[in-house]
Amino acid sequence: MRKTASPKTYRVESFGCQMNVYDGERMAEMFDHQGITPAAEGEDADLVVLNTCHIREKASEKVYSRIGRLTKGRQNPPLIAVAGCVAQAEGDEIMARSDAVSMVVGPQAYHRLPAMLERAVDGHRTTDTDMPADAKFAALPSRRKSGPSAFLTIQEGCDKFCTYCVVPYTRGAEISRPYSALVDEAKKLVEIGAKEITLLGQNVSAWTGEDAKGRAIGMAGLIRALAEIQELVRIRYMTSHPADMDDALIEAHGDIAKLMPFLHLPVQAGNDRVLKAMNRSHTAESYLKLLERFRTARPDLALSGDFIVGFPGETDAEFEDTLKIVDAVGYAQAYSFKYSPRPGTPAAAMEDQVAPEVMDERLQRLQARLGRDQLAFNAASVGKICEVLVERQGKYPGQLLGKSPWLQSVHFTGPKAGGAAIGDLATVELVEPMGSSLGGRLV
Ligand code: 5AD
Ligand code: SF4
Secondary structure, three states, X not given: OOOOOOOOEEEEEEOXXXXXXXXXXXXXXHHHHXXXXXXXXXXXXXXXXXXXXXXOOOHHHHHHHHHHHHHOOOOOOOEEEEEHHHHHHHHHHHHHHOOOEEEEEOOOOHHHHHHHHHHHHOOOOEEEOOOOOOHHHHHOOOOOOOOOEEEEEOEEOOOOOOOOOOHHHHOOOOEEOOHHHHHHHHHHHHHOOOOEEEEEXXXXXXOEEEOOOOOEEEHXXXXXXXXXXXXXXXXXXXXXXXXXXXXXXXXXXXXXXXXXXXXXXXXXXXXXXXXXXXXXXXXXXXXXXXXXXHHHHOOOOEEEEEEEEOOOOOOHHHHHHHHHHHHHHOOOEXXXXXXXXXXXXXXXXXXXXXXXXXXXXXXXXXXXXXHHXXXXXXXXXXXXXXXXXXXEEOOOOOEEEEEOOOOOEEEEEOOOOOOOOOOOEEEEEEEEEEOOEEEEEEO
């Protein structure tokens, strides 16, 4: 590779889950720290990081087409780093296939990007997909930017090995970040403007640690400690596995006012044979019982989930069970996907892969139900007066956008134009359901 000038501007493009969004923010902070500035909207950047996702189909194809667009016809193409889970899974192939890429860096190694960048400027290509336990966070510069709603990764990796899922291979074994580092980062986020923190992890409720007195605590203990930070007004977390939801966490939903009434708890399917083949370690019934306990602790809890249709061998009758569990729960919102075989996972090698047209049809039916329930949930919220955390301005003059406690998007007209209210908790009456969002009126 040729030597190039040191980059003056950068852009980080994150795909996939919130954990990638968090990682992308931390990468951006590293570049800021080095004096590289974010490229303006629409401007070509000297350095581009593609922070990729490998959870479903065509992820790597997307990466190559994005690289093509970044380099085509440009005399001075940007330095390109491929980061995230595609980098972890297919780093060597990417290096072999695309000369335009000078850095490949896995999710556990991106703190080393500044050194890799120096080498890239000198004309050397580097691949770093090491998985050192917990070295990354300590090596990152401290937080410098935050909107009213911030992400905080508390746990990474997954030991559950659901048979369809690539995460245990790309993100590695479960690690929990230490309690004191998390409390410090949360305080810092609040200092720079965060009012709400969403705790993130692939398997977030598996977090464990020791509090300041050396006592073993779980996620409920961590949430209690964070709730002590005065200016922090809202706490959320995602994503959880039903097997790690303990009594302490259920209790926390009942008695910590700052913990928002929202729970994202994927079930994936409603049929016990399918759940077993997925290695989910819960049944439809145990999942419903668990939700009942949460709802008893917090009756207004809004529920969210993830679903996969067309897992290998899923019959029509088994798919019907997924519709039944949807009806039984009444989700406020949910994500649903067609099964996608991931290289190296057990399910990819299973017989009876379901035909694409069958998956299409199942997904449509499932999404129709989930859409119906989301509308019903929003319609039932009309008339409620609640606090909305204002995150940004809307399309229209004076319009503000934010989230209700139940994670609904709410737009309303602010007291004064010009965004003076961003970061405020506004008291709003929910007046009009509009698709996936709600219109509100300032009280
Ligand atoms: N195919 C389809 N969906 C998947 N998910 C994870 N792996 C796959 C796959 N191979 C979905 C699950 C998970 C969400 C993050 O992505 O529903 O909860
Ligand atoms: Fe993947 Fe979630 Fe299952 Fe872990 S619990 S293997 S991240 S689907």
